[in-house]
Amino acid sequence: MSKYTEDDLKIELENKEYEYGFYTDIESDTFPIGLSEDIVRAISHRKEEPQWMTDWRIEAFRAWEQMKEPEWANVHYEKPDFQSISYYSAPKSKSKYASLDEVDPELLETFKKLGISIDEQKMLSGVAMDIVVDSVSVATTFKKTLGEKGIIFCSISEAIREYPELVKKHLGTVVPQKDNFYAALNSAVFSDGSFCYIPKGVRCPMELSTYFRINQAGTGQFERTLVIADEGSYVSYLEGCTAPSRDENQLHAAVVELIALDDAEIKYSTVQNWYPGNKEGKGGVFNFVTKRGLCEKNAKISWTQVETGSAVTWKYPSCVLKGDNSVGEFYSIAVTNNFQQADTGTKMIHLGKNTKSTIISKGISAGKSQNSYRGLVQISARAENARNFSQCDSLLMGNNCGAHTFPYIESKNPTAKIEHEATTSKIGEDQVFYCNQRGIPTEKAIALIVNGFSKDVLNKLPMEFAVEAQKLLEISLEGSVG
């Protein structure tokens, strides 16, 4: 800081006031409800963040205050009251349950169907883990292997403390604070998330999964993820879990930023299964996510997602193909049942020459749900020979659901080649009867048909994730055929 101004003094005084006045108020585990600059500062303080981080959050908060909630998505819901939410909750050290016997049997039944081990079940439902030693040792071996390669994989809070240069250099470069309403909100109040850095030329030897990070089972409402793949490196990152996440927090607004430097490759796979609300459409999580990746020269980013949960989903994992010859891919399965609404898709922004993108989107709608694909393919004037292939398929079950496709194509370069294919089909009674006649009951027949429909995307998931995702599709559509 070169010159101490009146403004600086004012800020300092404000901070003092908060240090002595407000701070004592927030010693409890959960902050009071509502959002203000004080709350943002308090979050930053609580997390022992450096000044630049606090400033960054404040800047985001001020931008957010001026912004309006977007309304263009094809979803209808009652808007959250942002002043009735508590924005910080310290990680609870106490377990919710003493044993699995106390956990909702319906939840356990689902775990069983998914084939989740007892240990995992305990961890996911918040049961005290007495066998925790096991997973700690796994995590330790895991950390050691990564450390040898120079790979950093930790919580974003830890990264802000331990690797401030890396975070400072890249945070907000792909998704700026002011990018959109929810990204701004996230930038101001993000509680935690993951940070990953792969050094030059290193091929990450294993799939990185948040599961291995202890204390990460209960991720926050406003998660922030930053993945940096340095030149010539490779990483496959798994996010989420097929286990149903029951969460009292209704609003989830995460931000994920991926940075693939020259010749690097990032594969990012997500399985999202937040609570979708009950069969009458009551409750359920609102999931408003901003995910974007930046590709430098010859770099490649693949997004693969299986979305089965949430009451309302608003999510467009995108690629900015800045470097020449860079490649962006988006593979998605979005399932909606009962009263779920999903508006999801991608943006492929072609800036560099010879950039290539592929979009394969499979939407499955059942019950009274609405499922929309929204995608943008943008070719800039200097993106010579850019190519895109998009395929959007919708599968309908029953007569009360909807499938919508909103593809936007903007090309400013005459050499661009853009292909778009779209199909809509319905599971036919004749298909189901055919399966029945071969001894396959209707539920199983539907699962088989849906899996066949989704195969192109399921194949893109890492093996063990794909098996779980397949089971998840079956469970999500259970009872959808009368």
Place this chain on the structure above:
Amino acid sequence: MLEIKNLHASVEDKEILKGINLKVNAGEVHAIMGPNGSGKSTLSAVIAGNENYEVTDGTVFLNGDDLSDLAPEERAHKGVFLSFQYPVEIPGVSVTNFMRTAINETRKAQGLEEMPANEMLKTIRQKSELLEIDRKFLSRSLNEGFSGGEKKRNEIFQMAMLEPKLAILDETDSGLDIDALRIVANGVNKLKSKDNAIIVITHYQRLLDYIVPDFVHVLYNGKIVKSGGKELAYELEEKGYDWIKAEN
């Protein structure tokens, strides 16, 4: 094996089957012939339990069990197999995957463990050799982009895999050239045994040169109006269905 008593069935309040009586014993091949719209396909659909058809009277027994209240898959588990006239496509589901699911669901219903993978592969290999099926074909999506002949061969392959007690072949000859017809018929003949029964539903006598029936029934206007040995098929071929229509 199969006993049908006074079976009446209708679709959208229109009566199609008007009192069918039929008895088929193990080891027998029965042919059901008749002009278009006589109710042949309805009969096969009703035996298989298709819920688009309403059974208004009568009963179907399989080995003494009344099938009336059983769902289509439960009938399949008891050994009813229908070779479809128009097999449906299921994109993205390979023939192998489909068969594995069908076999394991049937085994599950019978209280058996899933068939081990190596046994499954062995069975697939044996049956595809028996029916002269190129195994590359088994990794293709079920019926998607199959030619008419491939679809029918695939039906017979499934029959071979599932080893039904009662197989109903609905117009298996339609859309086949003479070579494909021979291959399909040879397949059926290889699967014939003293423990199973086959009902061949056909329009023409042609198929019966290859799959020789023990009995021939003529279905007309929802009833079996004539039954006889294989020579009845020749008589029909010679005189045409007008002969039947004139008599009824």
